[in-house]
Amino acid sequence: MKVTDGTTYRMLQTNLGRISTRLEELRNQGATGVKFNKPSDDPAAIRPVLTTRTQISSTERYLETMGISLDKMEATDGHLDHVENILQRVKEISINAVNGALSQPDMTVLADEVGQMRQELLDAANGMVDGKYIFSGYNEDVKPFIENPNYNPNPPTDPLNLNPPYDPADSTTWPYIYQGTPNPTELEITPGEYLKTNLTGNDLFMGISNDVMQAGGGPYASDPGRIDILSVLTRVEEALRAGNVGNVSDANEVGAGGGLKHQMENLDIAADQNRRLRSQLGNRASRVETAMTHQEDVLIDLDQILSRYQDADAIETFAEITKQETAFQAALSITSKVSKISILDYF
Secondary structure, three states: OOOOHHHHHHHHHHHHHHHHHHHHHHHHHHHHOEOOOOHHHOHHHHHHHHHHHHHHHHHHHHHHHHHHHHHHHHHHHHHHHHHHHHHHHHHHHHHHHHHOOOOHHHHHHHHHHHHHHHHHHHHHHOOEEOOEEOOOOOOOOOOOEEEOOOOOOOOOOOOOOOOOOOOOOOHHHOOEEEOOOOOOOEEEEEOOEEEEOOOOHHHHOOOOOHHHHHHOOOOOOOOOOOOOHHHHHHHHHHHHHHOOOOOOOOHHHHOHHHOHHHHHHHHHHHHHHHHHHHHHHHHHHHHHHHHHHHHHHHHHHHHHHHHHHHEOOHHHHHHHHHHHHHHHHHHHHHHHHHHOOOHHHHO
């Protein structure tokens, strides 16, 4: 079979094109560090690469949301620490008032300080993180606690009672009203596992559990062994201004503030309530940190899997580039020599 010049040139051109295309692919790999840039480069690797990329994206979202939630939990713990310090200071003031022979002007000075502590407690209860109220449950844009315009601090026997007097069993008579919801925010830390990442104002400050409020049927009373912390500080201030130091068994119990000695017992309940919920929040924060560590390890493993499928070996790639460049130069040399051959050389 005769091989014409045209056939020879087409074969040479095809060979040059093949080597040139391969050299271009290798140079792209060397520049990008990726084995393939389109599905046709390696069809078998496309599915595992896309699946791994999806898992990496999902893991990164988990880490991002958990990091934001952990920041909020740490900020919440700072507010709870402030509440602890407030309750401790009010307890010190109450002990001083009960044990010291103080004049009424001195009691008024202490009452003014407790009033400032009460305002600080209210500020903590209405604390915000990233422009959102942290103790409002789902209503993050609504201030959780406002003053009750119908609050009546007078004892039941006072003829000036225009509104129902303060009643520990009736939340509508308490000095502050809760406007949030009894629904804590939940975070998905792993697929299918949800964790409460905040505390609701009703649970922390009013002593009313979320389950009770979610069931409805108010007005509410604090759960057994718990108390409305804002009411305690309000009534401590009232007792100090009235000089009412009596305890539960005293006749003065029905006086302003319900008796300072009785409120000291309530301060202990309030402090224990704050510490217990703070401990629960700390346990949840620890779980979030553990979940973040696990997801970071998962992300490292996924990166390794993705690298195995798509990353090009730099040494092998550049060695192959050198090999293909040599082959390309040889092909060019042969082509140039063949193009000079003429039939007249044989006559």
